[in-house]
Amino acid sequence: MANFIGEYHCKVDTKGRFMMPSGLKKQLDPAAQEKFVINRGFEGCLVLYPMNEWEKETQKFEKLNLFVAKNRKFYRQFHNGATQLLLDGTGRLLLPRTLAKSAEISKEIVLFAYANRIEVWAKDRYEEVMEEDMDDFASLAEDVMGELDDKTDE
Template identity: 50%
Template sequence: MAGLVGEYEVKLDAKGRFLFPAGLRKQLPPVSPNDFMLNKGFEDCLTLYPLVEWERISEKLSKMNLFKPKNRMFYRLFHQGAKQVSLDNAGRVLIPSTHVERVGIKQDVMLIAYNDRIEIWDKAKYFALIEENMVDFADLADEVMGDLNDGIE
């Protein structure tokens, strides 16, 4: 998979479903394009992994030494609340109410696709986070990209 990309604005209906955007759907891997794993993201969002990507990550994580307390804790936290979800016949994804409540998602939602995952954010929270961090973006780019420059400017 080349990598997912894009921002998509969607709305949750009364049952907690959103219509999966066609532009994003075209980017999904052809193997099992309707199946995903949903779990809590690293910030105040949810993360939706195409099932094939979740399996790839799980394979890597299965090699962790679970006799180390920090590894066990990471493994627990990463998998905490994970739930398999699928597109329904209308192309919608149902987000369980426990997940919606966990990160405070309202009706207006942003889907942020990058690399192998799609983050699901409450729209207001997402834009507040971006605005808050935009001031430091140049410093963050320098720190993160550092010696990787290779002509990227």
């Protein structure tokens, strides 16, 4: 699994394209072949996966029993708006208009890279979410990481 890291601020042109930052591009596995999939994420962002990571992620769905209603619903929601993207000759990606609109993206975005994904946020929304999250970060860290510490002691 990839272990992306970084926060990158990018401009979106009038056609909805943005330049893939070189620092992020260097972290990509050549197996991705400059192909990506973008879909809707949580908290109002979009999620960009290099193709090889998308394939790994969606392999997990093979384990779902599609005769179970909640599994079908999750499958649909996860794939809602999923679109394949290719880096163009100048290293840009074109955001699908419907997805950009759903994430309220216009001129400035933040790419937040972690684990095997890159979240794509409208700059204003990202700042709001991070500001909200900072208020209870210590408590959240205790809840999430404290559980891990308890489990490793066993």
